[in-house]
Each structure stands twice: as structure tokens, then as C-alpha cells.
Amino acid sequence: MIDTVHNQRLVKAYELIDFIGTATDLESLVLLFGRAYGYIESLRDTKVLPSGTFANMEKQARGNFETINARLGANARSPELVAPSWNTKK
Secondary structure, three states: OOOHHHHHHHHHHHHHHHHHOOOOOHHHHHHHHHHHHHHHHHHHHHOOOOHHHHHHHHHHHHHHHHHHHHHHHHHHHOOOOOOOOOOOOO
């Protein structure tokens, strides 16, 4: 049975994995991924869950990271317009 501390770490890891998908800039993306990976590693070190669980957690974290990194990278190369377009058709 997982005790309260390990359960809290597990919940926090999954929350951070989900939050990776909401990152709006590269700095927050890297920060969220690093924090999530830290929780994953701390859970791995305690050996309270099967190793397949950690592989899935890492896969989810890396998948979210790659998706958002590609999106942010694409936006960095072709930024969206900030100012409104005043060209109107009548």
C-alpha cells in the first residue's frame, strides 16, 4: 500500500504531467517538465510502484513535452500578430 507521502507525490507528478500540456512559453515548459520528472524519479527511488508505471509516466511527460515544444517552436518561428488588423472590407 502506498502511504500518504508517496500518494501525494504520485498525484503531483500526474498533475505536472498534465500541466506540461498548458505551457505557454519554453521557460515554463522546461520548468514543468523538470518538476514532473523530479517527482517521477523520487517515486522510482522509493520502489513503491511497478517499473511499468514509471515508463508510462515518463512516456506521457515526454509526449506532452514534445507536443508543446513543437507548437511553441512553430510559433517562435512565425509569431502571431499582436495588433489587430485594421483592414476591413465593406
